[in-house]
Amino acid sequence: QLSLRWAERSRKRFDELKAAEPNRGEALFGIVQGGMYDHLRSESRSGLLGIGFDGYAIGGLAVGEPEGERHAVLDALMPTMPTEAPRYLMGVGTPLDIAEAVMRGVDMFDCVIPTRHARNGLLYTSQGDVKFRHARYQDDTSAPDPDCSCYTCSHYSLAYLRHLDKCGEILGPRLATIHNLHYYQKLMYNIRESIVAGTLQNFVAGVRTIYGK
Structure with missing residues (x-):
């Protein structure tokens, strides 16, 4: 109830600001809470729908819970x-997390994973994770991802990324970040294309093959 009272106050204040400046352009999302409890999620969702928002976020997931529990919450919720408003899953996630959530009806995501992991030596590629700090890459002159057209993969090798990291050179995490962000943009593009083509399940199965545990 406290969260719903806050949501009502937020909606009221947002509408006041919007009336004063109609061209502000922002959208207000209500956040569905409730942890792993379906009845609490249902109560939260119903209350937010009664207030009315531009979009609806799913909060309280991607906080260390087992993957199966997160899927169960999404399957029920x-x-x-x-369907007429954007549905936004907060704090998710890996390529597989995103693909699985889209298949369950999620539209939007935010996450630090592609940039944080880039800074810590992990690349997402068409062939799975690449941890370029590993000694096996010290003489590897191949591109980080042979199927990627990003600036990093077009100009630099895994060995060079490892060298930059070993030297503590800031260019290393910058190049890794460029690649990971490009990978995520391409991932979302491919997801959208598969939805249009009616092949989303096959696409998600392919992501599972690459990133499944």
Whole structure:
């Protein structure tokens, strides 16, 4: 109830600001909470729908819970979420997390993973994770991802990325970040294309093959 009262106050204040400046352009999302409890999620969702928001976020996931529990929450919640507004899963995630969530009806995501992991020596590629700090890459002159057209993969090798990291050179994490962000943009593009083509399940199966544990 406290969260819903806060949501009502937030909606009221947002509308006041919007009326004063109609061209502000922002959208207000209500956040569905409730942890792993379906009845609490349902109550939160119903209350937020009664208030009315531009979009609806799913909060309280991607906080260390087992993957199966997160999927169970989404399986129960997403069929009841409005389809006319964006549905946003907060704090997710890996390529596989995103693909699995889209298949369950999620539209939007935010996450630090591609940049944080880039700074810590992990690249997402068409062939899976590449931890370029590993000694096996010290003489590897191949591109980080042979199927990637990003600036990093077009100009630099795994050996060079490892060298930069070993030297503590800031260019290393910058190049890794460029690649990971490009990979995520391409991932989302491919997801959208597979939805249009009606092949989303096959696409997600392919991501599972690459990134499944």
